[in-house]
Amino acid sequence: MKYDAILILDFGGQYCHLIGRRIRELGVYSEIVPYSISPEEIKQLNEEFNIKGLVLSGGPSSVLENGAPKINPKILDLNLPILGICYGHQLLAYMAGGEVAPAGRKEYGVAYVNINKPVDILKGLGSVEKVWMSHGDTVFSLPQDYEVLAYNENCPVAAFRHGQKPIYGLQWHPEVVHTEHGMQVFVNFLFEICKCEANWRMENLVDKLIEEIKTEIGCGKAIIALSGGVDSSVAAAIAARAIGDRLTAVYVDHGFMREGEDVFIREAFQNFNLNLLIVKAKDRFYNRLKGVTDPEEKRKIIGEEFIRVFEEIAEGIGAEYLIQGTIYPDRIESGFNKLSDKIKSHHNVAGLPTRTKFKKIIEPLRDLYKDEVRKVATLIGLPEELVKRQPFPGPGLAARVLGEVTEEKVEIVRRADAIIREEIEKTEFKNHLWQYFAVLTNAKSTGVKGDARAYGYVIAIRAVESCEAMTASFARLPYELLEKISTRITNEIPQVVRVVYDITHKPPATIEWE
Numbered sequence: 001m002k003y004d005a006i007l008i009l010d011f012g013g014q015y016c017h018l019i020g021r022r023i024r025e026l027g028v029y030s031e032i033v034p035y036s037i038s039p040e041e042i043k044q045l046n047e048e049f050n051i052k053g054l055v056l057s058g059g060p061s062s063v064l065e066n067g068a069p070k071i072n073p074k075i076l077d078l079n080l081p082i083l084g085i086c087y088g089h090q091l092l093a094y095m096a097g098g099e100v101a102p103a104g105r106k107e108y109g110v111a112y113v114n115i116n117k118p119v120d121i122l123k124g125l126g127s128v129e130k131v132w133m134s135h136g137d138t139v140f141s142l143p144q145d146y147e148v149l150a151y152n153e154n155c156p157v158a159a160f161r162h163g164q165k166p167i168y169g170l171q172w173h174p175e176v177v178h179t180e181h182g183m184q185v186f187v188n189f190l191f192e193i194c195k196c197e198a199n200w201r202m203e204n205l206v207d208k209l210i211e212e213i214k215t216e217i218g219c220g221k222a223i224i225a226l227s228g229g230v231d232s233s234v235a236a237a238i239a240a241r242a243i244g245d246r247l248t249a250v251y252v253d254h255g256f257m258r259e260g261e262d263v264f265i266r267e268a269f270q271n272f273n274l275n276l277l278i279v280k281a282k283d284r285f286y287n288r289l290k291g292v293t294d295p296e297e298k299r300k301i302i303g304e305e306f307i308r309v310f311e312e313i314a315e316g317i318g319a320e321y322l323i324q325g326t327i328y329p330d331r332i333e334s335g336f337n338k339l340s341d342k343i344k345s346h347h348n349v350a351g352l353p354t355r356t357k358f359k360k361i362i363e364p365l366r367d368l369y370k371d372e373v374r375k376v377a378t379l380i381g382l383p384e385e386l387v388k389r390q391p392f393p394g395p396g397l398a399a400r401v402l403g404e405v406t407e408e409k410v411e412i413v414r415r416a417d418a419i420i421r422e423e424i425e426k427t428e429f430k431n432h433l434w435q436y437f438a439v440l441t442n443a444k445s446t447g448v449k450g451d452a453r454a455y456g457y458v459i460a461i462r463a464v465e466s467c468e469a470m471t472a473s474f475a476r477l478p479y480e481l482l483e484k485i486s487t488r489i490t491n492e493i494p495q496v497v498r499v500v501y502d503i504t505h506k507p508p509a510t511i512e513w514e
């Protein structure tokens with residue numbers, strides 16, 4: 001069956017990928033392609049899907065710069081509906097001969113636009129809409145053939161349409177949750193303008209992923225890096241469906257795992273019908289981290305050591321492929337896209353050495369967000385305790401011990417983490433929080449325990465709410481709960497004298513401290 005599909009032309013915008021996600025949410029298949037795609041390539045893709053429309057994403061460039069990224073103008077003659085968002089909006093206006101110039105006042109964040117024509121792409125919107133803007137240039141005027149649909153004080157052309165052709169531009173970002181009626185814009189574009197059928201389901205996605213793995217691996221063998229989190233578990237279950245017992249799941253215990261993790265892994269995977277290998281490799285990780293304090297260096301070392309362990313195992317069983325449960329936010333934060341900034345090296349992405357012995361590293365979930373992975377997990381029947389697990393970083397507790405990683409410090413943070421988990425899991429908060437954990441800061445502080453001076457570590461509690469980890473808010477936990485956790489930590493862990501609560505959102509902080 002050929003599915004209706006939308007192509008998203010990528011200009012390197014931070015939210016480009018979210019456009020794909022919103023379209024998927026509405027049951028339509030979408031594919032992100034480079035902005036430089038040719039009309040011939042689009043026609044070729046049309047053999048696989050019914051391409052019903054194009055979206056031009058946002059991006060950090062200015063159409064006014066020399067060498068600014070532009071679409072092939074012949075794409076405009078394909079007669080496909082086109083929606084330009086932010087940079088895409090400016091580019092369509094500029095290519096049509098409109099006036100684009102640096103904005104008098106740059107807008108970043110929430111803004112309000114007046115909708116003067118709630119038609120076509122803006123059908124169903126109110127006269128004033130709350131939207132998310134993030135732009136330096138502005139469209140000031142358009143040629144005769146075009147009609148302005150929305151404006152505000154900084155943007156005389158905040159939305160437009162062509163008089164005869166299905167070409168639309170929006171200065172704001174409908175894909176970002178802060179745009180109140182962003183989904184309505186996608187509904188209009190997909191179903192009113194492109195006449196798409198909403199027939200794309202998560203089930204189709206699972207089938208597609210299985211097929212992709214089959215094609216990549218052929219009759220070869222693979223190992224999957226299993227961490228016990230939902231991402232790698234889903235990747236393992238899908239890969240097992242694709243290649244059966246030619247897959248071996250390898251769980252590497254680097255010594256930075258949470259309390260009780262080994263037992264959890266054995267129990268969770270015993271009914272999985274997987275070749276499961278648990279590798280104890282604590283000493284080699286600690287040895288390599290001796291004296292290392294820089295967070296990025298720590299991540300890189302752990303990532304590299306992981307790969308070396310996997311290479312050794314793979315060699316032993318003759319596996320040429322490594323499968324990982326990397327998801328989209330891991331990749332964007334690791335700066336995989338030349339135009340996006342690197343926040344940190346998620347160890348399963350940028351933390352990996354550039355040379356490995358594997359023929360290929362396969363990341364079947366690379367385009368999904370965590371909540372989508374959870375949906376797939378439920379769909380393929382993974383047990384609830386796996387589906388609902390909080391995310392845990394690849395470098396494990398080593399990313400939660402600031403400064404040099406020592407066995408003593410890891411043991412302290414492991415105990416504190418277990419106490420936080422125990423106390424939060426007695427409450428309703430466990431169902432609403434994205435993550436809750438302990439961080440061992442590298443501050444030491446004075447205290448008094450049992451009438452005597454004590455000098456010891458400071459533990460920070462981190463608990464956040466989030467939808468997909470790209471942004472997060474610190475959780476407003478009740479003081480009583482924080483008090484219980486703090487008292488238990490200082491009572492049960494002799495080396496800790498002080499507990500603090502992290503009240504920073506992401507941004508500006510990240511969720512993990514390193």
Ligand code: XMP
Pocket residue numbers: 330333343344345346347348391392393394395435469506509510511512513514
């Ligand atoms: P940050 O700290 O960047 O984290 O806000 C976003 C989410 O990703 C998790 N995280 C990782 N996951 N490998 C992973 O698989 C990593 O190296 C890694 N670092 C952070 C983090 O726990 C949060 O959920």
